[in-house]
Amino acid sequence: MRRNHTMPFGAQVEKDGVRFALWAPTATDVTLVLDGADHAVPDTGEGWRVVTVQGVANGARYGYRIDGDLVVPDPASRFQPDDVSGLSEVVDPRAFDWTDAAWTGRPWEETVLYELHVGTATPDGTYAALEAKLEELRDLGVTAIELLPLADFKGTRNWGYDGVLPYAPDGAYGRPGDLKRLIDRAHSLGLMVFLDAVYNHFGPAGNYLNAYAKTFFTERHQTPWGAGINFDGETSGRTVRDFFIENSLYWLEEYHFDGLRFDAVHAILDDSEKHFIGELAETVRARLPGRHIHLVLENEANQAKWLEREADGRPIQHTAQWADDLHHCWHVLLTGEEAGYYESFADKPVAHLARCLAEGFAYQGEPFPTLDNHPRGEPSSHLPPSAFVTFLQNHDQVGNRALGERLSALSDPAKLALARAGLLLSPQIPMLWMGEEWSASTPFLFFVDFAPDEELNKAVREGRRREFKSFAAFADDTSVIPDPTEAKTFTDSRLDWSEAERAPHRGVWADTRNLLQIRHQTVVPLTRTAYRGAQASLPRPDAVDCTWRYESGWLRFVANFGDAPLETPRGGGQIVWCNGADVVTGETIELPSWTGIFLTGVN
Template identity: 80%
Template sequence: MRRAHTMRFGSELAEDGVRFALWAPTAQDVTLVVDGADRPAFETGDGWYVATVPGVGAGARYGFRIDGDLVVPDPASRFQPDDVSGLSEVIDPQAYDWTDGAWRGRAWEEAVVYEVHVGTATPEGTYAGLEKKLDDLVDLGITAIELLPLADFKGTSNWGYDGVLPYAPDSVYGRPEDLKRLIDQAHAKGLMVLIDCVYNHFGPAGNYLHAYAKTFFTERHQTPWGAGINFDGEESGRIVRDFFIENALYWLEEYHFDGIRFDAVHAILDDSETHFLGELGATIRRTFPDRHVHLILENEANQARWLERDTAGKPALHTAQWADDLHHGWHVLLTGESAGYYGSFADKPLEHLARSLAEGFAYQGEPFPALDNHPRGEPSGHLPPSAFVTFLQNHDQVGNRALGERLSHLSDPSKLALARAGLLLAPQIPMLWMGEEWSASAPFLFFVDFAPDEDLNKAVREGRRREFKSFAAFADDTSVIPDPTEAKTFTDSKIDWDEAEREPHRAVWADTRNLLQIRHQNVVPLSKTRFLGAKAELPAPCILDVTWRYEGGWLRFVANLGEEEYSANIQDGQVIWSNGYTRQSGLLPAWTGVFVLGGAR
């Protein structure tokens, strides 16, 4: 099977050569450069320059000469063999012969997500290296892998959120066919593959849009990265929206990804009657009606409006949102930390956790201390648990720490074991951060490579240390914070899979695998029935009691997060997991819990 996504942007193979198209509304002159030769590009109106060049094909290198001087890559380049400032390569999308023609994806309720940074997930740091680990993930109980952003970024190491060419998977991980082979093989093993896409900003190095498409951005909207992307401008909004919508369709069609996680959508500022997020979700749903396509949001605003279900209980637009509130509640309880946004959960962490487990968001319009008490969130209790992706760790929560410590470095192992069960057996969609399944010892640090731009490297280095100067632990000495521009910072973040075979890591891995077996056998079938509601109670100090009701039955989680025994006295249902409770004693010792499954009632 061959796949290609046809679009107005970029290069497309034609019968008589290759068609090249660039939208450059603020350029005075545009010349196409193909394999070292300048060729005219025809202005077709509305800022478009188009040319079809006979006699060239896949593998040709090309760019655009702007106003007689600057040669830029194609903003819709499918591949950049020589990094973000080099010439683009014409790719034949149909050169790869897919073997997954029958694959339609998997139901979202079956998802156990494994978040991966390709460059540090394996010694090779490549798609091919990750492909070798797919069997291990299947054996663990993972059903979906989520790749951090792949859009071409400056240099050889980056988290991916500094991408500037959103159609070009970065060459440091391999060629496009290597990525397609990874996805193809994952599907053969029953694994979904998700990709993280960044539509709220471009990275600080290698973005040339300002040179020929100034109206791609607007000063009307300001973001943490500067002028906002112009999603709602009268002159350019339609083209800008299409550029990103086509990007999402491209990944889902041409690469056969099973879904997309959209980064920081609260920073996508749009005053249009139909917000970009609404048009994006509706277009994707309309385009792929016969596939399981999952759309996940990262949204600090906690806007339940994007997660609504239709009359059949299916997502009308977006499938789920990362549940930061639930993470923050668990983190405060496990570590006692209260700095930054954790301060908004430190006052009553158990209450916040309980509401998050039962309703999704802890803050549903209440004043949020970390936002100067501005209201945050919308009512979410009517949404099913599957509308929320939950986690104890992710790339942000680990990597944005000064020293990149994992939660296993910060909390008591027995307490973390209870939280792990609370994550993997609750009916929300659980996500593990690579290596978490065995409590990997490697940190995940912040790293970039902007060489040879030493001014930018210096700015990042100094900014990182300035960011943590206000923290008591680093007030007197920020030199212990790893330099994000050093190669060692990147290599120190690579996980060691052999570690999973050694204690104490092997015991954690075995526990994770056991919990996922219980989940797939008991929780997933229940969560596929109609959700009827949930209730959380705190029957005693430090005691959590949550029940989720479905048409097919109910699931209850009782946990003792204190130091004194608690008499739980659970009469109904089947105990599917416990790390200390027995019906004979009726007691929950300190930091233990129990999950109980019952029939319809």
Template identity: 65%
Template sequence: MRRVHSMPFGAEITSDGVRFALWAPTAREVSLVLDGDERLLNADHGGWYRHVSQVARAGSRYGYKIDGNLVVPDPASRFQTDDVHDLSLVVDPQSYEWSDLSWKGRPWEETVLCEVHVGTATPEGTYAGLMDKLDGYRDLGVTAIELMPIGEFPGRRNWGYDGVLPYAPDAAYGSPEDLKRLVERAHELGLMMFLDVVYNHFGPSGNYLHAYAKSFFTDRHPTPWGAGINVDGEGSRVVRDFFFHNALYWLEEYHFDGLRFDAVHAITDDGKPHFIEELATRIRQTIPDRHVHLVLENEANQARWINRDNDRKPKLHTAQWADDIHNSWHALLTGENEGYYEDYADKPLQHLGRALAEGFAYQGDPSPHKDGVVRGEPSGHLPPTAFVAFLQNHDQVGNRAFGDRLSHLIPPERLALAQALFLLSPQIPLLFMGEEWAASTPFQFFVDFENDPDLAKAVRDGRRGEFKRFKAFADPEMSQKIPDPTDRRTFEQSRIDWSETDRSPHREVLAQTRRLLDLRRTEIVPLLKSRYRGSRYRISPDDTLDVTWTFTDGTLRLVANFSGNPMNRNIEDDARVLWSSQAIDANEKTLQLPPWSGVIVKGRSA
């Protein structure tokens, strides 16, 4: 089977030849540069420049000359053999024959995500290198791999959020065919593949849209990265379609099973339907016959986008990253109170209880970190599976000055408790690569702007300046110790070391993760597939958290003592302990909970 997503952008191989199409509404003149030759193009209605070539073929190199002097790559390039500033390559997606014809994905309730950065996940740092690790992820109990953004970015190393050509899988990791083989191998093993995509901004180097499509952006909606994406003004129909087609392109042409939409709170849309709504609607209408999962990152905590219909199916998006769960856990475990942890540090256990039971801790509440700005919408009506929970991810590790993992910050006993309660709670869990064995390697912020020394210096200085508001880095001497994101060594020391899995204590942590995920598969997932009937939570004065989730097929209860004193708690006669801290006698109906210990209990539905 061959897969291709047809779109009005880019270079597309047709029966009449290769069709080239560029939207350049603010250019005075556009020429097609094709294999060394140039051809002046005529503008169609609406600022489109189109041409069908009988001489172009798969492998042809092409670009566009703007106003007689600037040669730019195709913004919808399917592949860049060199970098973001060079010519694009004509790709024939139908040259790859897929064999996963019967693959329809997996139900959302079965999802256990592992977030992966392709460049640092393996010694090779490639799609092919990652493919060799898929068996291990499958055996661990992971059911889905989520790739950090892979759209072409400047240089050879980047987190991916500086991408500027969102249709071109970055050549630093391999070819389009290598990526397709990775997806196909995952499906052979029963693993889903997710991709993180960025529709809120472009990176600072290699974005040439300003030169010929100024209306792609708008000053009406400023963002932390500059002018906002124009999704609601004049010309916005083309802009919206550029991203909608991009989402469909990854889902259809590369057969991804899900997408994670980065920071959608930074996409401002004053029109109707909202960009977020139309995005999901287009995907649902176009791909009705597969399990396709759409996940938001949304600091605004807008429950409206993840509501369910009467059949318990997502109306629009499947779930949202549950930052409130992570931030509450982190404040509770570490005691940190700077930055966004300020919103959780005053009452971390209360915030954690509400977030575990209802999804959001902030549901229309004022945020101290944002000077009292009200954030969030009521979320208690949503099932736990509407939220992706995590103890770590690329942001919360990589945005620390030294890229410290949680295992670097807290004692192993507390980490083990948090990991068990996190993996056995009913939200959809996400691990960050290496977390499964408490990897010793950090994950630090890195970029490659070697061809732009001024930008490299700005990023280096900006990174160190970013931490000056933190007490630990108020001293300029301390700030100089922050790793240089432009130094290749920062990238190299972020590469995880797989040999650790054979050594203590990492071997034992990995075994525990495997046991917990097996327990989740056999005991938790069946509950999640039944109808959700609500939750309740209680935080006692002695710092014990007690949360119960009720489903038609049973109940799930979390009880944990986070105080410095032992506590007693009773469990129901018809309930059984699925997991407990080692110091607890799980055979008793009255449980003795030592300090920093917990249990997960499963009961029958009332």
């Protein structure tokens, strides 16, 4: 099985040679530099420069000379063997022979996500090393891995959110064929593979678009990273939109990814009649109707409109959104932290949790304290739980802490065990952060590599320390904050998989596996049927009682977060999980402090 995504951008291997196409609307002269020789590139109108060259071998190196001086890589390069400023490589995607021709994905309701950073998920930090871990993840009960962004970034270590060449998987982890081999192997094991895609900005090093396509950006929109991407420009918007829509299709078709997670879509500023993320979803749905394709948003604005369903429950546009609100509720309950955005959940964390469990968003248009009481969110109670991806940890919530501590280093193990069950047995789509399944002791720190640009390294280093100087723990000494530019910060973040075989980590791994077995046996069969709504109540201000109803039955979660025991009516049903030796069930449920129970029954 050979796969190739045909697109108007980049180097396309065709029958009569390789077609090179560059959109360079603000360049006066463009020359193709191919294996050391220059080739004229005709102007074909509307900013496009296109030429087909015969006799070009797979692996040839090329770039574009702009206005007789600067040589830049192809913005749609399929691979950069010499990093973001080097020449691009011609890649014939049909050279890879896939074995997963019958694979069409898995239904969304079966999804258990495992988010990971390729460079730190294994000691070697490569696609090949990760491939060797896939069977372990399958046996744990994971059904999908989600890779942090792969778009080529400056240097050899980065989270991936500083990518500047969206079509080129970074060479720090291997070659394109190695990534395809990872995905092919995952599919053979029944695992889906998701990719985090960043369409709201480019990284600070290695982006050459301003040298020949200044209108790719616009000062009309300002983002945390500077001028916004010009999705709605009168003359440039169509090409800019196509550049990213084609990128999504490229990953889904040529690499056979099963889904994409779109980073911070609230920072994609677009005044068009149809917003870019709406057009993107509609295009993907129309192009790939025969596959299970899952599109997930990160959206601080909590806009339910992107998550609407057809009458039969299928997503109209996007499949789900990361449920940050639910994370914040659990984090406040487990740690007692109230700084930053946690302040907006610290006043009544159990009540917020109850609303999130039953309705998705905690804030659905109410004033949000962290935003100076500006309204945040849209009504979401009509959406099914599967419209939300839930988590106790992720790369942001761990890595954006000064010391990169995991939740297991901040909370009581017994309390964390209750939260783990609440995550993995509730009907939302759960996501684990790499190593969470055994409470890994390794931190996940913020790291970059902008060498030899020491000025940029210095700016990142000092900015990181300024960011945390307002925190009491670092007010007098920020030197304890790991230097993000040092290689040690990166290597300290690598997982030690052998921990999972030792106490106490072995017990956490066994608990995670048991919970996922219960999920697949009991929860997923319910969620495959039509959703009928949910209701949550507070038996006491420190306890939650939530019931989700489906066509084939119901699921109920009762948890006591207070110090005093909780007694509440049982109301029937079969117990599928409870914690604590002192939990008593009969006609009533008696829950000691920080214990919970899941029950299920037929309607």
